[in-house]
Amino acid sequence: MGTEHRTDEHRTDEHRPDVDRALKADCASCFGLCCVALPFAASADFAINKDAGKPCRNLRTDFRCGIHTGLRDSGFPGCTVYDCFGAGQHVSQTTFGGTDWRRAPDTAQQMFAVFPVVRQLHELLWYLTEALKLRPARSLHSEVRGLLERTERLTGLAPDELEKLDVAAHRRDVNALLLRTSELVRAEARRGGKDRRNRRGADLIGARLRGADLRGADLRGAYLIAADLGGADLRLADLIGADLRDTNLSGADLTGCIFLTQPQLNAAKGDSATRLPPELIRPAHWS
Structure with missing residues (x-):
C-alpha cells in the first residue's frame, strides 16, 4: 500500500x-x-x-x-x-x-x-x-x-x-x-470553499495534526520536525522544502501532494498504510 x-x-x-x-x-x-x-x-x-x-x-x-x-x-x-x-x-x-x-x-x-x-x-x-x-x-x-x-x-x-x-x-x-x-x-482543493490557511514557513515542530484535513495546504518550507501527521490528508498540499525530520506520516495520504522529494520521505517516519505519490518509494527503515 x-x-x-x-x-x-x-x-x-x-x-x-x-x-x-x-x-x-x-x-x-x-x-x-x-x-x-x-x-x-x-x-x-x-x-x-x-x-x-x-x-x-x-x-x-x-x-x-x-x-x-x-x-x-x-x-x-x-x-x-x-x-x-x-x-x-x-x-x-x-x-x-x-x-x-x-x-x-x-x-x-x-x-x-x-x-x-x-x-x-x-x-x-x-x-x-x-x-x-x-x-x-x-x-x-x-x-x-x-x-x-x-x-x-x-x-x-x-x-x-x-x-x-x-x-x-x-x-x-x-x-x-x-x-x-x-x-x-x-486551487483544485479550494473549490469546496474550505479555508486552506497559508502555512508557508510555519513553525509546526511537534504539532499535533493527526487526521488533519490539509488538502491543498501551502506547507512550503514549514518546520514539521517530529510533528504528528498520522492519518492526515495531504492530497494536493505543496511540501516543497518542508522539514519532515522525524515527522509521523503513518497512515497519511500523500497521493497527489506536490514537490515532495525522496530525501524528505527518508527523513520522516511512516508505515505500510502511508499512501505515496507514484514516483516515490517507501523508505526501507519505515515500520
Missing part, C-alpha cells in the same frame, strides 16, 4: 523520461563526492565531525561506503536521507570527464566546489520535471519547459563557469514559476 501506483487525475504523462533518469543517483558512477565534498557535524545524524573536502573515514578506495548496509546502526542516519539528484555522477563523468580526484589531485578542490552547485541545479531540474506532470498547471508548461532547458544548459557549463554561477538568482526564477504552478494545482 505504501508504494501504491494508482492513477492520479491531477497528473499527466507529459514529462521528460531522459531527465527523470539523469536525476536518479548512480553511486557506482560517482567518485564518492557526497562523502568528501560536504561537511557534517557530530549529531543525531552523524557519528563524527568531518570537514568539507575531507574524505569520510568510511569511504573505501573504490569510492563505495564501507558501512553502507549499516549506516543507521553505525550512527550515520543522515547519509541515508541525503540524495544528490544525480549530481554526483554528472560531475564525475561529464563535468570532469571521468577522471577522479585521487588520480588527478589538482582537480579535487574545484570538483568539490562544483558538486554542490550542480546538486542545486539538479534539484531544480527535479522540481521542474515534476511541474510538467501536473495537469492543472498545463497553461504554464511552455514556460516550465523553457526554464527546464535553461537549467539543463547550466549543468553543462565548464567547471570554471559553474564555480562562478549565481545559483541563487537562477533559483529565484525557478521558484517564482513553481509558486504559480502550486497556486493552479492547489
